[in-house]
Amino acid sequence: MEKRNADIKAVILDLDGVIYRGQTAIPGARETAAWLTQNSYQVYYFTNNSTKTRESYVELLAGYGIAADVEHIVTSASLTAHHFSENGLLPATALVVGEGGLAEELRGIGVRVVRQRGKRPIDFVVVGMDRKFTYRKLHEAQQAIRSGAKFIATNLDATYPVEDNVIPGGGSIVVAVATAAQQEPLLIGKPSARAGELITHHAGVAPNQALMVGDRLETDIEMGRRAGLWTCLVLSGISRAEEVPALPEEHRPHWIVEGIGQLPELLASLPSGEAGKDGGGL
Ligand SMILES: [Mg+2]
Numbered sequence: 001m002e003k004r005n006a007d008i009k010a011v012i013l014d015l016d017g018v019i020y021r022g023q024t025a026i027p028g029a030r031e032t033a034a035w036l037t038q039n040s041y042q043v044y045y046f047t048n049n050s051t052k053t054r055e056s057y058v059e060l061l062a063g064y065g066i067a068a069d070v071e072h073i074v075t076s077a078s079l080t081a082h083h084f085s086e087n088g089l090l091p092a093t094a095l096v097v098g099e100g101g102l103a104e105e106l107r108g109i110g111v112r113v114v115r116q117r118g119k120r121p122i123d124f125v126v127v128g129m130d131r132k133f134t135y136r137k138l139h140e141a142q143q144a145i146r147s148g149a150k151f152i153a154t155n156l157d158a159t160y161p162v163e164d165n166v167i168p169g170g171g172s173i174v175v176a177v178a179t180a181a182q183q184e185p186l187l188i189g190k191p192s193a194r195a196g197e198l199i200t201h202h203a204g205v206a207p208n209q210a211l212m213v214g215d216r217l218e219t220d221i222e223m224g225r226r227a228g229l230w231t232c233l234v235l236s237g238i239s240r241a242e243e244v245p246a247l248p249e250e251h252r253p254h255w256i257v258e259g260i261g262q263l264p265e266l267l268a269s270l271p272s273g274e275a276g277k278d279g280g281g282l
Contacts (some may be wrong), residue, residue, distance in 0.1 A: 003054065004072065004230075004254065004270065005056050005270075005271055006012020006211075006230055006254075006269075006270050007208075007209055007210060007212070007270075008041070008044040008209040008210065008230060008267065008270065009041065009042060009043045009203070009209045009213045009215065010022065010041065010043075010044065010199070010200065010203040010205045010209060010211070011036055011043050011044070011211050011263075011267075012043075012044045012045075012046050012074075012196070012199055012211065012212045012213065012224075012229070013033075013043065013044065013045050013046065013208060013213050013260070014046060014047065014213060014215060014216070014220045014237075015018075015045055015046070015047040015049070015057070015215035016047060016049070016160075016161050016215070016237065017122060017161060017215030017216070017234070017236060017238055018019070018213060018215055018234055018236065018237060018260055019025050019045070019061070019064060019066070019260065019266065019268060020064060020204075021236070021237065022161070022163030022164070023163065024163070025064050025065065026236045026259055026260055026261075027109075027259060027260060027261050028261020028262070028263075029066065029261075030064060030065040030066055030142070031261065032260045032261060032263050032264055033066045033067075034070075035067075035263075035264045036263075036267075037067075037265075039264075039267075041128055041158045041264050042072075042133050042205070043059065043068070043072060044071075044072050044073070044199050044202075044203070045068055045072060045073050045074070045075055045187065045279070046072075046074040046075075046104045046195065046199065047188070048074070048075075048076045048155040048157050048170070048189040048190050048219060049075060049076065049077075049079075049101075049129065049153060049160075050075060050077040050080070050099070050100070050128030050129055050152070050154035050170060050189070051078045051099035051100070051101045051102065051128070051129050051131075052075065052077075052099075052100075052101040052104045052253050053075075053101045053104050053105060054070045054073040054074075054075060054078050054105070055070055055075070056101065057073045057075065057268050058070055059075060061073075061279075063064065071202075071273060072094050074195070075101065075105070075121055075196075076128065076154035076155045076170070076188055076190070077098070077101050077104075077105040077106075077128065077154060077188030078104040079154075079188050079189060079194075079195055079198065080102070080105065080126060080128075080152060080154050080188045080189075081105040081106050081109045081111070082090060082108065082109075082111055082198065083104070083107060083152070083188055083194075084110075084111055084183075084231050085109045085110075088164070089123075089124075090096075090102045090109070090110050090111065091110065091112065092111050092124055093111075093120055093122055093123050094111050094112070094113055094114070094116070094122070094124040094126045095114050095116070095117065095122045095124070095125045095126070095140060095141060095144045096113050096114070096115065096121065096125075096126050096127075096128075096226070097106070097125070097126070097127045097133065097137050097138075097140075097173060097177065097184065098126065098127060098128035098129065098162075098170075098239075098281065099129060099130055099131065099132075099143050100252060101126070102126065102128045102154060102265065103269075107124065108275070110122075112190055115137075115139055115140075115208060116140045117143060117144055120214070121148070121149075121271070122144040122149040123149060123150065124149055124150050124151075124152055124188070125141045125144045125149045125150070125151050125152070125155065125177070125181075126152045126154065127141065127151070127152070127153050127170070127173055127174050127185065128153070128154035128155065128173075129154075129155075129157075129160060129170035129173065130170075130173075132232040133173050133176075133180055136179060138176055139180075140178055141177045141180070141181065141269040142177065142180040142181045144182060145177070145181035145183055149188065150195070151177070151181065151183050151184070151185040151248065152176070152185055152186050152188060153171075153174040153186070153187050153188065153189075154170055154177075154188055154189050155170045155171060155174075155184035155187070155188070155219075156170070156187060156189075156275065157168070157169035157170055157171045157188035157189075157216075157219060158169035158171045158172055158251040159172075159266055161236050161238065169195065170249060175187070176202050189219075190214075190216075190219040190220060190222070190223040191219050191220075191222035191226060191227075192223065194225035194227075194265070195223055195227070195228040196210070196223055196224060196226070196227025196228075197227055200227070200229070204264060207227055207228035207229050208229070208230065209230060210230065211224075211229065211230040211231070211232060211267075212224030212227075212229045212230070212231050212232070213231075213232045213234060213238025213260065213263065213267070214231075214232075214233065214234070214235070214237075215234050215235075215236060215238050215251070216237065216238045217233065217239040217243060218235075218239075221239075221251070221252070221253045222251060223235055223260045224253075225250060225251060225252075230254050230255075231235075231253040231254050231255070232253055232254065232255040232256070232257060232266065233253035233255070233256045233257075233260070234256075234257055234259050234260055234270070235256065235257070235258050236258070236259040241256055244256065
């Protein structure tokens with residue numbers, strides 16, 4: 001393993017392909033989460049999935065034996081809600097093409113959520129994964145954007161991993177809306193750097209004190225690199241090690257491990273700072 005001088009205090013873990021795949025836990029996930037907490041790392045769980053609320057991820061992770069509070073869970077839906085409150089965009093009416101989690105997160109910070117155009121103007125069209133996407137919804141979103149609503153995408157993931165396959169992801173729907181409305185969206189989730197900035201700000205650490213761990217080069221690793229974080233690719237999900245050498249250096253992960261089970265060993269091997277001072281645990 002390559003030695004680098006990294007003083008890591010916060011670890012951001014992607015979920016799908018890192019903690020679990022479909023409904024199957026990835027070996028070592030529970031033990032690594034416990035090890036990180038025991039060794040005083042701040043641990044965040046960050047998914048580009050916009051369909052569920054953060055509360056439902058608390059329960060989901062608990063089912064894998066991982067204790068996490070809602071403050072340490074970040075979804076592209078919660079980031080989108082944060083975008084509204086952070087940037088003074090309230091009050092606002094948003095036409096939402098997405099599932100319950102996205103609508104709930106937006107309502108939670110005071111956005112008026114609608115599913116079709118009505119008498120009041122639409123300020124924003126917010127698009128995420130929607131397994132009940134229809135031509136009608138596409139038409140509503142298109143018309144609202146053409147009438148001046150700002151277009152926001154929770155994520156651009158083309159596919160969404162399920163047990164032994166992939167299904168169309170949020171990005172597939174975003175592209176349909178962008179094509180119909182002839183406008184590009186503002187991206188909120190990974191690989192947008194704002195996600196990493198928000199988390200390091202919440203954690204009170206510098207970007208170079210945080211490590212992003214993910215299974216996708218074009219979202220997890222790219223977000224980490226753009227935000228100035230350390231990055232580690234796990235090979236238990238989408239991206240393969242063979243893809244890395246073809247990438248320009250600034251898009252490559254700093255480390256590659258087989259799976260999350262190897263993370264304690266990696267962190268304990270880092271030469272400086274808090275990391276690894278108590279290298280035992282697993
Ligand atoms: Mg993933």
